[in-house]
Amino acid sequence: MADPKGFLTTPRQDWPRRPVEERVRDWDEVYVPGALLPIISKQADRCMDCGIPFCHEACPLGNLIPEWNDLVSREDWRAAADRLHATNNFPEFTGRLCPAPCEAGCVLAINQPAVTIKNVECAIADRAWEEGFAPPRPPDRLSGRTVAVIGSGPTGLAAAQQLTRAGHTVAVYERDDRLGGLMRYGIPAFKMEKHHLERRLEQMRAEGTRFRTSTAVGRDIGADELRTRYDAVVIATGATAWRELPVPGRELTGIHQAMEYLPLSNRVGEGDLETSPLSAAGKHVVIVGGGDTGADCLGTAVREGAASVTQLDIYALPGAERDEDTEPWPTYPVRVYRLSAAHEEARDLRTAPVADADARLFAASTLRFDGDAQGHVRSLHLVEVDERRRPVDGTGRTLPADLVLLALGFSGPDRRDGLVDQLGLELEPRGTIARDAGFATNVPGVFAAGDAARGQSLIVWAIAEGRAVAAAVDRHLTGGSALPAPIGPYDRPMVV
Known part of the structure; x- marks a missing residue:
């Protein structure tokens, strides 16, 4: 706690946005470039280092928020980056796209504006790339085991990176022509420019993860064939079956x-x-x-x-x-x-x-x-x-x-490719893939994670699912795992 009175003396200050009339003329991110670093150390000083940090519980990743707030306030960016990456594979994604449930759980938020946790996270992630604090981390040795990950959204990428770093040979299958899932084609560039995604993908390639684009499992390659080719399969296709609006006139074009x-x-x-x-x-x-x-x-x-x-x-x-x-x-x-x-x-x-x-x-x-x-x-x-x-x-x-x-949300995985039916996966009544306490489906060696099994959720939950299913798969393949498992398949956000 660098400044024990920071939360009393420093008002909350968010990353400023560019003027509306300027930013609507382009597709760049809405924030003023370079305007975060000059303010972020004082904002990190507002962290109270409270005895029971509820921000930990509010974040499914269990991010070490008070620790990296303190390090940022002291401008120890390397140590802050280490703490941040210890729990989050892609903090530059969550720092831009997550609605920050951690801030809702900030103790300061009881009667004051919360600490700008999301902005601090984004500043650390961006500084890590600028200073070279996020190098590839290939495994020291290979396990000889192979894993197929279906889907390259945040869940699939997090699972693939964790399993690759554990020494397994991982191939990610993506039905679109480019990687990233909704981060690529669903999230507009004014919320997150695509170069943030590209450099993480390059990091993963350097670590050894393999990618197969334009390959819909169930259509371009049989699901059973994939299952026999790999020692384990992770389904992380997301919840892409959109909800309809059954009212008169729905058949009209436009x-x-x-x-x-x-x-x-x-x-x-x-x-x-x-x-x-x-x-x-x-x-x-x-x-x-x-x-x-x-x-x-x-x-x-x-x-x-x-x-x-x-x-x-x-x-x-x-x-x-x-x-x-x-x-x-x-x-x-x-x-x-x-x-x-x-x-x-x-x-x-x-x-x-x-x-x-x-x-x-x-x-x-x-x-x-x-x-x-x-x-x-x-x-x-x-x-x-x-x-x-x-x-x-x-x-x-x-x-x-x-x-x-x-824009009515999504109910579960899209079944048109045939993946669910070819594998004979059991589904929950709401249309998501059923799984047990170890993320395993009813099909041996096949695991499900992310929105495909949890249902439509937040990016921070998607990454937590990816990390947790990676630990489950590693345990399945080797009999044990040192990989972190931040959540279980039945965990849910804090509610009354």
Whole structure:
């Protein structure tokens, strides 16, 4: 604890964002480059080094937060990087993409703004790369055992890196043409530029992990063939089966799933396309769904030059502070009004004049879509709902809609490739892959981790799942494991 009075004398200061009118003209990250390091040591000083650090419990990775806060306050970046990488394979990902449940569990957050844990984490990760504190760590010797990891999202990559470093020969199979899963084609570059992903992949290649892209297991290679070829298989395909909106007019053209829309804009950034076939340019856009994926669609549509963008959230407008009765500290307060970078942009640019706040209409439920003579969507009819999602009489309204994006979440793994059926995997009632306390499925030698088994979750939980399943696979192959297992398959976030 470098400054025992830091939390009393230093106010919270977040990484500043670039001006809205500047950042919406490009796809670079929204934060001011170089503006974090000058402030981060004093922000780390705000850590109280409390006797029971609830930030540990709030973070499924068990990050050693007070330790690396103290090291950053003393500007010992090498030691801070060592502490950070001891529990997190990809801190530059979580430092940009995680909603920071650790900050919700910060003891200081009981009556003051929490420590900027996420910003400190990101600063350490970026400094580690700049100073060469994140070299490849190939194993000293090989075990002679082989593992196939299906999926290259954060779970698959974390599992692959851990198992490679343990000495196993690991091949990662990815159905897309590039690696990274949703981090590649789902997350817009203004939230995380792709060079952060590329340098981790290069690190993993240097350590010995092998990658097979454009290979859908179950279609391009049989699942049984893969199982016989490797000593163990880890399924980390994510929860990519999107939820539908079964209302009249859904068949109209111009209504698309968010994960049909976002990958195309990312492919423009990768240089594959000159413009997206689903570009929002000049269109009235309505996004159905109030979560992070909807916000990603919002920021993308604004940058593409939409005529208007409105986001519908079925929940009521939340308050500015947590409700201590329903979501007490140190649980993560879901129902708190947050202004993401995309919502800030929409608010300042007035993309949705009818919105309750920024670009969002709250307590709004879609009734139907109407189209033109050519069968293209032109309007969306909605109604306000009460806390039980029952329609409120006299609240119907119509929004112009040339492009509708459905961001309603995901229910489980996509079964169209045939992987689940070919292996004969048992599923949970909600559609996720069933597994036991050791991450093992009903098929010997086959393990499941991440959103495919847990269900749709946060990136920090995905990485924790990858690290934990790697320990389980290592134990299966060798009879024991020194790899860390931060969570079990049935662990869940702290709730009341």
